[in-house]
Amino acid sequence: xxxxxxxxxxxxxxxxxxxxxxxxxxxxxxxxxxxxxxxxxxxxxxxxxxxxxxxxxxxxxxxxxxxxxxxxxxxxxxxxxxxxxxxxxxxxxxxxxxxxxxxxxxxxxxxxxxxxxxxxxxxxxxxxxxxxxxxxxxxxxxxxxxxxxxxxxxxxxxxxxxxxxxxxxxxxxxxxxxxxxxxxxxxxxxxxxxxxxxxxxxxxxxxxxxxxxxxxxxxxxxxxxxxxxxxxxxxxxxxxxxxxxxxxxxxxxxxxxxxxxxxxxxxxxxxxxxxxxxxxxxxxxxxxxxxxxxxxxxxxxxxxxxxxxxxxxxxxxxxxxxxxxxxxxxxxxxxxxxxxx
Amino acid sequence: xxxxxxxxxxxxxxxxxxxxxxxxxxxxxxxxxxxxxxxxxxxxxxxxxxxxxxxxxxxxxxxxxxxxxxxxxxxxxxxxxxxxxxxxxxxxxxxxxxxxxxxxxxxxxxxxxxxxxxxxxxxxxxxxxxxxxxxxxxxxxxxxxxxxxxxxxxxxxxxxxxxxxxxxxxxxxxxxxxxxxxxxxxxxxxxxxxxxxxxxxxxxxxxxxxxxxxxxxxxxxxxxxxxxxxxxxxxxxxxxxxxxxxxxxxxxxxxxxxxxxxxxxxxxxxxxxxxxxxxxxxxxxxxxxxxxxxxxxxxxxxxxxxxxxxxxxxxxxxxxxxxxxxxxxxxxxxxxxxxxxxxxxxxxxxxxxxxxxxxxxxxxxxxxxxxxxxxxxxxxxxxxxxxxxxxxxxxxxxxxxxxxxxxxxxxxxxxxxxxxxxxxxxxxxxxxxxxxxxxxxxxxxxxxxxxxxxxxxxxxxxxxxxxxxxxxxxxxxxxxxxxxxxxxxxxxxxxxxxxxxxxxxxxxxxxxxxxxxxxxxxxxxxxxxxxxxxxxxxxxxxxxxxxxxxxxxxxxxxxxxxxxxxxxxxxxxxxxxxxxxxxxxxxxxxxxxxxxxxxxxxxxxxxxxxxxxxxxxxxxxxxxxxxxxxxxxxxxxxxxxxxxxxxxxxxxxxx
Numbered sequence: 001x002x003x004x005x006x007x008x009x010x011x012x013x014x015x016x017x018x019x020x021x022x023x024x025x026x027x028x029x030x031x032x033x034x035x036x037x038x039x040x041x042x043x044x045x046x047x048x049x050x051x052x053x054x055x056x057x058x059x060x061x062x063x064x065x066x067x068x069x070x071x072x073x074x075x076x077x078x079x080x081x082x083x084x085x086x087x088x089x090x091x092x093x094x095x096x097x098x099x100x101x102x103x104x105x106x107x108x109x110x111x112x113x114x115x116x117x118x119x120x121x122x123x124x125x126x127x128x129x130x131x132x133x134x135x136x137x138x139x140x141x142x143x144x145x146x147x148x149x150x151x152x153x154x155x156x157x158x159x160x161x162x163x164x165x166x167x168x169x170x171x172x173x174x175x176x177x178x179x180x181x182x183x184x185x186x187x188x189x190x191x192x193x194x195x196x197x198x199x200x201x202x203x204x205x206x207x208x209x210x211x212x213x214x215x216x217x218x219x220x221x222x223x224x225x226x227x228x229x230x231x232x233x234x235x236x237x238x239x240x241x242x243x244x245x246x247x248x249x250x251x252x253x254x255x256x257x258x259x260x261x262x263x264x265x266x267x268x269x270x271x272x273x274x275x276x277x278x279x280x281x282x283x284x285x286x287x288x289x290x291x292x293x294x295x296x297x298x299x300x301x302x303x304x305x306x307x308x309x310x311x312x313x314x315x316x317x318x319x320x321x322x323x324x325x326x327x328x329x330x331x332x333x334x335x336x337x338x339x340x341x
Numbered sequence: 342x343x344x345x346x347x348x349x350x351x352x353x354x355x356x357x358x359x360x361x362x363x364x365x366x367x368x369x370x371x372x373x374x375x376x377x378x379x380x381x382x383x384x385x386x387x388x389x390x391x392x393x394x395x396x397x398x399x400x401x402x403x404x405x406x407x408x409x410x411x412x413x414x415x416x417x418x419x420x421x422x423x424x425x426x427x428x429x430x431x432x433x434x435x436x437x438x439x440x441x442x443x444x445x446x447x448x449x450x451x452x453x454x455x456x457x458x459x460x461x462x463x464x465x466x467x468x469x470x471x472x473x474x475x476x477x478x479x480x481x482x483x484x485x486x487x488x489x490x491x492x493x494x495x496x497x498x499x500x501x502x503x504x505x506x507x508x509x510x511x512x513x514x515x516x517x518x519x520x521x522x523x524x525x526x527x528x529x530x531x532x533x534x535x536x537x538x539x540x541x542x543x544x545x546x547x548x549x550x551x552x553x554x555x556x557x558x559x560x561x562x563x564x565x566x567x568x569x570x571x572x573x574x575x576x577x578x579x580x581x582x583x584x585x586x587x588x589x590x591x592x593x594x595x596x597x598x599x600x601x602x603x604x605x606x607x608x609x610x611x612x613x614x615x616x617x618x619x620x621x622x623x624x625x626x627x628x629x630x631x632x633x634x635x636x637x638x639x640x641x642x643x644x645x646x647x648x649x650x651x652x653x654x655x656x657x658x659x660x661x662x663x664x665x666x667x668x669x670x671x672x673x674x675x676x677x678x679x680x681x682x683x684x685x686x687x688x689x690x691x692x693x694x695x696x697x698x699x700x701x702x703x704x705x706x707x708x709x710x711x712x713x714x715x716x717x718x719x720x721x722x723x724x725x726x727x728x729x730x731x732x733x734x735x736x737x738x739x740x741x742x743x744x745x746x747x748x749x750x751x752x753x754x755x756x757x758x759x760x761x762x763x764x765x766x767x768x769x770x771x772x773x774x775x776x777x778x779x780x781x782x783x784x785x786x787x788x789x790x791x792x793x794x795x796x797x798x799x800x801x802x803x804x805x806x807x808x809x810x811x812x813x814x815x816x817x818x819x820x821x822x823x824x825x826x827x828x829x830x831x832x833x834x835x836x837x838x839x840x841x842x843x844x845x846x847x848x849x850x851x852x853x854x855x856x857x858x859x860x861x862x863x864x865x866x867x868x869x870x871x872x873x874x875x876x877x878x879x880x881x882x883x884x885x886x887x888x889x890x891x892x893x894x895x896x897x898x899x900x901x902x903x904x905x906x907x908x909x910x911x912x913x914x915x916x917x918x919x920x921x922x923x924x925x926x927x928x929x930x931x932x933x934x935x936x937x938x939x940x941x942x943x944x945x946x947x948x949x950x951x952x953x954x955x956x957x958x959x960x961x962x963x964x965x966x967x968x969x970x971x972x973x974x975x976x977x978x979x980x981x982x983x984x985x986x987x988x989x990x991x992x993x994x995x996x
Binding site: 073076078098102103105106109110111113114115116117118119120121122123130131133134135159160161162164165175178179182188 | 585595600677
């Protein structure tokens with residue numbers, strides 16, 4: 001494994017309007033969304049620079065119209081960008097010709113859509129096998145592989161159903177299975193659970209976490225639901241008016257919102273659920289450590305009982321292997337749990 | 342078709358519009374009132390100013406045909422089509438051509454029709470489809486019907502394919518679409534005689550010309566439905582296809598076309614119905630089949646036999662329509678895993694089995710093969726007598742004769758004379774005023790110019806007579822169709838069956854509507870107006886019912902809770918909201934009327950249709966074209982004004 005990012009966006013712009021390239025060349029950075037709109041252009045993506053590391057899950061969060069769906073389409077080149085560069089696995093995807101782009105999608109990318117994007121005239125099996133069929137795999141191979149993914153998402157027995165015969169949750173399972181059929185390295189999910197009702201959504205999120213644990217793919221996940229983002233993400237990028245307001249881990253976003261806009265989202269979040277002991281740990285130097293350590297990947301809420309009962313002011317924090325990684329002030333954690341005094 | 346070109350700044354000018362429209366209308370009135378004082382050139386375009394457009398057109402066509410060599414291209418197409426037509430003709434009614442295997446026994450055709458019907462729409466459709474062919478055979482019209490069907494069997498697929506390709510091109514290249522759409526709008530309003538003559542001249546007389554005219558007539562809806570369907574494919578499905586790594590061809594083949602299935606099949610349904618309507622009318626260029634027989638029977642006033650043929654045509658129309666509509670809504674069903682192949686393809690096997698069985702049966706039993714004249718159950722002569730008896734009944738004759746006298750003397754003739762009396766510029770100004778009221782200067786100029794062109798061709802009086810028949814019939818249709826529609830829409834119990842009747846009636850080839858008109862009123866203006874009237878009432882009622890029924894339940898509940906009476910609810914809630922839809926029905930009624938008035942030519946009208954029919958005999962392509970354009974331009978003016986009004990109204994209501 002290399003440390004180079006799988007997807008790297010550098011100063012990506014997407015403007016909609018009459019002659020966006022020309023406008024961008026003259027305007028470049030520093031113009032606000034409003035100024036651009038005055039000029040007759042819509043800035044769907046505004047000077048975004050983001051990296052996604054291998055095996056990382058980046059959640060792009062924003063309200064409708066914030067440009068999050070456009071950004072993910074720029075990463076897969078479903079939309080051609082106006083300026084900047086998008087590098088996927090070391091290749092500038094804007095430089096690919098049609099053939100190469102198709103090849104890239106056939107080998108490396110999978111995508112799940114908000115309203116599923118299933119082909120209505122094909123059965124579950126045929127829908128899932130569709131990407132394999134497109135790249136010309138033979139019938140038996142693609143059938144075997146499709147059945148395998150269908151089992152993976154828990155739809156066995158429904159292979160011969162048509163999409164309209166399935167519930168919303170089941171349809172999205174088909175969409176997920178289809179996106180996984182070619183074993184992509186990069187997995188795009190565009191608000192995959194937004195069209196589902198709350199109970200099913202919860203269930204699908206758990207299902208998704210299970211798959212993610214099994215497959216270890218690089219994931220770009222779009223949502224407008226901040227709780228969903230906190231629940232699933234390694235890192236969250238919060239977008240507004242086409243620009244990224246803040247891109248950081250859930251803990252940091254909750255603890256230190258970069259802008260007022262981000263702060264508005266974090267206001268009502270129960271921080272103790274989100275913040276992990278690891279983030280609160282400080283270098284051990286100078287602290288007297290004694291007694292049993294607490295787990296680095298436990299949230300403050302999970303530690304609540306211990307925080308209240310434990311007499312020590314400083315608690316050692318240990319990672320999964322039992323190695324002490326730092327020291328946490330009990331008061332810091334209590335402040336997060338109960339709110340500052 | 343509506344010409345839609347909404348300019349953004351038009352809303353600002355809306356305020357100025359009524360005033361200009363009023364001025365235009367006042368000018369028209371002034372001209373009318375002052376008619377006795379007007380110089381001749383202000384009442385009619387003087388003869389000297391009428392240029393010989395027909396001759397110019399004629400030379401243009403001759404140039405294209407002979408000098409540019411289009412005739413060779415079309416003759417080549419004819420040859421290919423003829424080959425196809427010979428095959429279907431041989432199979433269906435045993436024309437002595439390759440492959441020399443026909444005719445297929447009627448019982449086998451009926452059996453296959455029944456199985457197809459079952460596959461598409463269950464037992465009821467099986468009875469309808471099978472029953473239709475059994476009826477056709479038993480009534481002794483098998484060969485006639487198969488002559489007609491053999492042309493449809495070629496024309497409909499050719500039209501579907503051509504329409505699909507044009508539609509694809511229009512969807513792919515917006516510039517091509519912009520060029521094509523106005524052309525299609527004109528095609529859809531051209532009178533059918535204008536399809537027939539070029540077909541005869543450029544292609545061979547006989548089935549080939551009929552087939553070509555039919556194809557040309559049936560293509561536009563297929564093009565429109567194709568572009569509509571392809572544009573409506575959801576973005577996400579398209580993106581899913583792209584992300585699956587589809588090439589362009591794979592996108593089209595596996596994503597776009599299957600996803601647009603519904604619209605494409607609706608297009609197929611319309612192609613089939615228009616093909617049937619046109620193929621019956623090709624009787625006017627001597628195409629044999631049901632249409633030709635009907636035409637000759639009506640000419641000799643053999644009403645009983647006409648009635649039987651009418652029933653046959655209606656049955657075929659209903660069968661084709663219902664089956665193709667059933668195909669539209671039919672969704673694939675999945676089979677349980679492990680279903681054997683013969684069960685998966687059970688209906689296909691049944692169809693083949695039934696076909697083989699009946700072909701063998703026909704070798705043994707003659708009745709299953711063909712039904713001879715002595716065996717058929719035609720009651721034509723008897724029905725003739727019955728109809729004659731009914732019609733000569735004193736009560737009936739006194740009613741129809743009184744109606745005829747009253748309408749001709751007190752309504753139709755005075756109205757016609759009044760229209761003819763109007764000075765040409767006044768009519769043009771009035772039309773322009775209407776255009777301005779709904780769509781500003783642009784609409785005003787378009788509509789006014791269309792009528793001005795009609796005036797300049799020198800066929801003004803004939804055009805006005807055409808217009809008179811159209812207007813009187815549509816007014817009559819509105820007086821009866823609108824109240825009936827409103828009444829029907831009030832109760833669900835009535836609305837459903839009436840809608841079904843309207844839907845069914847709309848599938849009948851227009852020719853059919855002349856049968857009752859001639860039966861009741863004989864051969865004169867009243868039966869022309871009556872035929873148009875029935876034909877035009879159907880869409881009026883249909884759209885009225887649909888418009889009223891589409892009013893959201895919430896609004897009705899809100900009206901009820903505000904204490905509205907049924908009448909208040911109708912006047913203040915239902916009608917205003919239904920009006921845009923009703924206008925579409927009104928527009929369709931006018932388009933239908935323009936179509937019908939031309940067909941009625943063979944009854945002996947004095948309008949453009951009559952002149953058009955004459956051009957068929959003399960091969961006067963130029964004149965035919967000029968006359969056809971006159972009809973199309975008048976129809977397009979109405980279409981433009983009404984559709985624009987409807988769109989305005991919709992926008993105001995925000996729906």
